[in-house]
Amino acid sequence: MIAVNENSFDQEVLESSVPVLINFWAPWCGVCRLINPILGQVNLFADSRLVKVVSINADENFKLANTYRLKTLPTLLLVQGGHVCERIEGFNGRDELKLALERISSQCHLYSA
Numbered sequence: 001m002i003a004v005n006e007n008s009f010d011q012e013v014l015e016s017s018v019p020v021l022i023n024f025w026a027p028w029c030g031v032c033r034l035i036n037p038i039l040g041q042v043n044l045f046a047d048s049r050l051v052k053v054v055s056i057n058a059d060e061n062f063k064l065a066n067t068y069r070l071k072t073l074p075t076l077l078l079v080q081g082g083h084v085c086e087r088i089e090g091f092n093g094r095d096e097l098k099l100a101l102e103r104i105s106s107q108c109h110l111y112s113a
Contacts (some may be wrong), residue, residue: 001040004054006061012054019080020052024070026059032074035097042101076100 001023004012013020023039025032042053058065058073068077071089078086088100 001036002052002054004056006063009056009061009064012052013079014082016052016079018050018052019078019085020054022077022079023053023055024058024065024068024073024075024077025055026057026073028059029073031091034094035074038094038097038101 002012004022013022021039021042023032023036025036036055039053039055056064058070058075068075068084074089074091076086076088077084086103091097091100
C-alpha cells in the first residue's frame, strides 16, 4: 500500500491512469488497525493495471480529510479520473469490508474495460 500525503496526492491519485482505492485512517482508530491487513492483501493481489491502493493518515493530512468531508474513520474512497466513484464509511468489521471490496472490485473491472 502506498502512503500518500498532501504533497503526493495529485500525482498518485488525481493523475492516476487506473482507479485508486484510498484508505483514510488514523493511528487511534481501532477499526482502521483491523482493516489495514485486509487492504494490504488487496494490494498484494490486485493487478496494478486495474487498481492502485493508497493509504492516507487523516490526522496528518487535514486538508485532504476536509476536502473529502470525512465524517468517520476509516473511510474508503474509490477515485477514477479525479472523481469519487464510491464512498464507503461506517463499516464495523472485516466481513462488511470484504463485501464492499468485492463491490468495488467489480466496478474497477467495469471502469478499466
